[in-house]
Amino acid sequence: MKKQIKALEQKAQKLEPSLEECRELSRQTLDYTTNFVESLDEQKAYSLFSDKDGSLEHIPFSEEPRELDELLNYLRTQVDARGLNPASGGHLGYIPGGGLYPSALGDFIAAITNRYAGVFFSSPGAVHIENQCIRWLCDLIGYGPEAGGNLTSGGSLANLIGLVNARDDSGITAADFDKAVIYTTRQVHHCVIKAIKFAGLTDAHIRLIDMDERFRMQPAELEKALQHDTDNELQPLAIFASAGTTDVGAVDPLDDIAGIARQFNAWLHVDAAYGGAFLLTDHGKQKMKGIHQADSITIDPHKGFFLPYGSGALLVKDEEKLFQSQHMSANYLQDTEKATVEPSPADLSPELSKHFRGLRMWLPLQLFGITPFRAALEEKLLLTRYFYEEVQSIPGIEVGPEPELSVLFFRYVPENGVANEFNRRLMDALHADGRVFLSSTNIEGTFYIRLAVLHFRTHLETINQTLEILKTKIRELK
Ligand SMILES: *Cc1c(COP(=O)(O)O)cnc(C)c1O
Numbered sequence: 001m002k003k004q005i006k007a008l009e010q011k012a013q014k015l016e017p018s019l020e021e022c023r024e025l026s027r028q029t030l031d032y033t034t035n036f037v038e039s040l041d042e043q044k045a046y047s048l049f050s051d052k053d054g055s056l057e058h059i060p061f062s063e064e065p066r067e068l069d070e071l072l073n074y075l076r077t078q079v080d081a082r083g084l085n086p087a088s089g090g091h092l093g094y095i096p097g098g099g100l101y102p103s104a105l106g107d108f109i110a111a112i113t114n115r116y117a118g119v120f121f122s123s124p125g126a127v128h129i130e131n132q133c134i135r136w137l138c139d140l141i142g143y144g145p146e147a148g149g150n151l152t153s154g155g156s157l158a159n160l161i162g163l164v165n166a167r168d169d170s171g172i173t174a175a176d177f178d179k180a181v182i183y184t185t186r187q188v189h190h191c192v193i194k195a196i197k198f199a200g201l202t203d204a205h206i207r208l209i210d211m212d213e214r215f216r217m218q219p220a221e222l223e224k225a226l227q228h229d230t231d232n233e234l235q236p237l238a239i240f241a242s243a244g245t246t247d248v249g250a251v252d253p254l255d256d257i258a259g260i261a262r263q264f265n266a267w268l269h270v271d272a273a274y275g276g277a278f279l280l281t282d283h284g285k286q287k288m289k290g291i292h293q294a295d296s297i298t299i300d301p302h303k304g305f306f307l308p309y310g311s312g313a314l315l316v317k318d319e320e321k322l323f324q325s326q327h328m329s330a331n332y333l334q335d336t337e338k339a340t341v342e343p344s345p346a347d348l349s350p351e352l353s354k355h356f357r358g359l360r361m362w363l364p365l366q367l368f369g370i371t372p373f374r375a376a377l378e379e380k381l382l383l384t385r386y387f388y389e390e391v392q393s394i395p396g397i398e399v400g401p402e403p404e405l406s407v408l409f410f411r412y413v414p415e416n417g418v419a420n421e422f423n424r425r426l427m428d429a430l431h432a433d434g435r436v437f438l439s440s441t442n443i444e445g446t447f448y449i450r451l452a453v454l455h456f457r458t459h460l461e462t463i464n465q466t467l468e469i470l471k472t473k474i475r476e477l478k
Contacts, residue, residue, distance in 0.1 A: 014065070025068055032072045036080065036087070037101070040457070045090030046437035049082045056082075084437060086309070089457030092466065093439030095246055095274045095407075096455040098306030102367050106359035107308070117356040118346040121336035130358035131342050136365070137299060137315055140279045142292035148319025150349040151311065151357045155273030155300045156191035158314035159240075161326070161349055162296035163195045165316065166238040166267035168325040169295075180204040181229050184240040185217045187250055189271055192240050204237060205229075214401045215250035217241060219257055226264045236266035243288050244275020247441050247450075248400065249407025251275060255290025262293070270294040273312065274454075275405050277304020280374045283381055287404055295321075301361050305373065306456040311361060314349075322348050380406045380453045383463050387451055390467055394474065400448065409441060409448040412474055420447040422477065429473040436466045 017025065049056075057078050059071070086097035116122035117130060130151055138147040152158045172180050182196065186208050196202060207229070210221040226236055239261050241252040254270060261268035270291055276299030278284025279291070291297065295317050302311040316322045327347040329337070336344075346352050365373070384406040391397050391410055400409040414422045424447055427440045440449050451466070 028068050028072065032075070033104070040088060043085055043088055044434040045085050045088040046431055046434040047082050047085070048431055048434070089455050089459065089462050090436040091455050092451050092453060092458065093437045095303050095452055096458070097302060097309055098456055099308045100306050100364045100456065102364040103307045103360040106361075106363035110356035110359045115356045116353065117358065118352050118354050119333075119336045119344040120340060120342050123356070124341065126356045126358065127342055127344060129362045130345060133358045133361045134313065134315065137313055141297060141315060143315065143317055146318050146320070147316060148322060148343055148348065149313055149315035150322070150345055151313050151361070152349065153310055154302065154312035155189070155271070155298050156194070156312070158273070158298040158312045159189070159192050159269070159271055160195040160198055161314045162269045162298060163192070163199050163201070163238060165296055165322050165325040166269060167199055167201065169267060169321050170235065170237050172235055172237060174200065176235070177201055178203040179233065179235050180237040181207055181234050182238050182240065183207045183209055183222060183225060183236070183266070185209050185211050185215075185242070185252070187211065187215050187242060187245040187247055188240055189242070189246055189273065192271065201237070205234065211250070214404070215245065215248050217252040217257060219253055219260055222257060223260050226260065226266065230264060236264050238267040238269055241268065241270050243270050243272035243291060244278070244405050244407070246274055248409060248443070249275075249403055249405050249452075251287045251404045254288055254294070258290045258293035267296070268294045269296045269298070271298045273298045273300040274303050276300070278377055278381070278405055280370070281378050281381065284377070284405065303454060304377065305361065306376070307360055307364070311357060319343060319348070326350065376456050380458070383458065383460065384408060384451070384453045386460070387453070387463050387467070391470070394467075394471055396474070406453040407450060409443070409450045411446070411448050414478070423447045423449060425477055426473055429477060430469065433469060433473070435469060436462065438466070
């Protein structure tokens with residue numbers, strides 16, 4: 001048996017390349033990534049891949065090893081040259097992502113050392129770093145010492161945990177879910193509707209509160225709905241307000257909504273996945289006034305703090321409530337209860353074994369300091385206003401409301417012909433060009449083009465280029 005074990009050890013040894021080989025693999029990888037960053041200016045923001053292009057090439061898994069060069073080349077041609085390029089400053093669609101370089105280094109370190117960031121007992125240091133990130137976000141909100149939260153994989157998961165916390169705190173049980181009511185607007189992110197399904201709350205009533213002309217929840221309408229429902233023996237479960245809707249960037253009047261939530265003893269969740277980072281700016285603070293009164297808040301560091309995808313956060317005003325909702329013990333984890341100097345992520349979310357997610361946020365914040373983040377966010381706000389003003393000088397352009405943060409929408413109204421059809425073709429032409437990427441939306445049957453400015457690589461030149469491309473495409477299509 002020993003001989004057999006030794007023979008297997010020999011074969012399995014491949015899994016541990018020599019230090020020399022590790023250095024060489026790292027060098028090749030680093031070459032790949034630095035070349036990628038260096039060539040970003042020449043890369044498209046979008047490269048359409050359609051049926052006409054056939055299918056993607058494929059390298060099958062095999063018993064035999066392959067060379068890293070071959071695999072990196074595959075990534076270069078089959079992955080990084082196709083579809084949307086979220087690392088490009090020309091990404092001005094949906095909500096742009098980020099990809100700060102030191103974040104990748106944080107992920108790299110975390111993957112090599114593989115600290116177990118789920119429980120304090122396993123890695124007090126890793127959990128401390130995660131808690132430091134959460135505390136920093138709580139301070140940004142204006143939350144008190146009882147606050148806490150969890151670093152999630154994204155906003156969808158944060159909204160789901162927030163809703164489950166609201167559900168558990170309400171004391172409403174399954175038998176009465178058909179008497180529970182959730183209040184929001186038509187602008188709410190669709191992941192909230194998914195969360196309602198995952199939380200088993202499809203029997204609950206969803207009240208879509210009327211919005212004003214800028215797509216913000218009308219507090220008077222919310223109050224009326226709550227009054228009507230409570231008069232009719234229904235139970236408010238949660239209000240889902242938005243601080244920066246994905247579609248049009250609307251910020252609900254949080255201060256007024258918080259007052260009403262308190263009056264009716266309803267849980268207030270604010271989805272600030274997109275808008276939350278603007279709390280670093282005076283403008284954002286003013287727009288989101290009152291946000292600290294929310295019971296729970298979603299904020300996505302992979303949006304406004306420019307981290308790579310995979311970084312969301314749920315923040316709660318009262319961490320004890322989140323613990324009550326999410327904590328569960330298991331016999332085999334009894335040792336971990338010895339050390340609970342700080343809260344553990346595993347007690348505050350559905351995840352157990354988890355990536356040391358905090359390092360990708362902690363490293364860039366430490367390395368760069370907060371100042372450049374604030375400056376970049378202020379720059380994005382101004383770039384959006386600049387575009388809003390400049391685009392109106394193109395004859396035929398009709399704009400939506402003044403942008404509250406960094407999302408706006410507009411369309412071209414042709415002198416003759418159907419506007420929706422023209423703008424659909426204009427959108428297609430912009431996508432086919434691909435130097436910048438904008439996306440579209442449908443507002444009450446009208447086709448609009450959206451602009452979302454949030455990438456740390458988007459600057460004045462990008463916006464000027466976008467205006468030029470827009471003018472050219474309109475001229476060509478007329
Ligand atoms: C992006 C976004 C979400 C979803 O977050 P993911 O990180 O994509 O899961 C939810 N709400 C709003 C307002 C968003 O902008």
